[in-house]
Amino acid sequence: MPVDFPSGTTGITKAYQSIEEVSHRGTVRAPFEGGYEQTRAKWTRSRKEWTIRWKDMSNNSHTSLVTFFESTVVGGASSWVWHNPISNSTAEVRFVDDQIRFLNSNQKYWSGAVRIREV
Numbered sequence: 001m002p003v004d005f006p007s008g009t010t011g012i013t014k015a016y017q018s019i020e021e022v023s024h025r026g027t028v029r030a031p032f033e034g035g036y037e038q039t040r041a042k043w044t045r046s047r048k049e050w051t052i053r054w055k056d057m058s059n060n061s062h063t064s065l066v067t068f069f070e071s072t073v074v075g076g077a078s079s080w081v082w083h084n085p086i087s088n089s090t091a092e093v094r095f096v097d098d099q100i101r102f103l104n105s106n107q108k109y110w111s112g113a114v115r116i117r118e119v
Contacts, residue, residue, distance in 0.1 A: 003072060004081045004090075017055040018053045019050055021050050024047045024117075025043075026041070026042030048091065049115060049117040056110075058108075059109075076097070078094070079092050093118055095115070097114070100112065
């Protein structure tokens with residue numbers, strides 16, 4: 001059973017600056033002479049991917065996110081249930097990248113982004 005993160009109204013959920021959503025619907029394309037093209041769906045369902053950006057994430061929220069990434073889900077190895085703060089829906093997701101990068105420019109707040117994808 002995947003773990004829920006973030007749950008409730010944690011600082012991680014409140015501090016996001018923007019969420020970008022991309023829908024993936026794979027298509028197999030076979031070009032033919034004469035400019036024709038045959039296509040078919042690559043998968044039976046679409047998957048979504050989100051990029052979540054933070055500008056003013058607190059030290060506590062940053063520590064929680066890094067600990068979750070490194071210890072709980074071990075990067076992209078395990079899935080987890082993400083609570084989308086815009087749609088109030090949930091999705092089982094994984095981190096897309098094997099690293100997360102954040103910048104601390106004033107010793108108090110962090111800025112950075114992570115990409116997650118539906119399982």
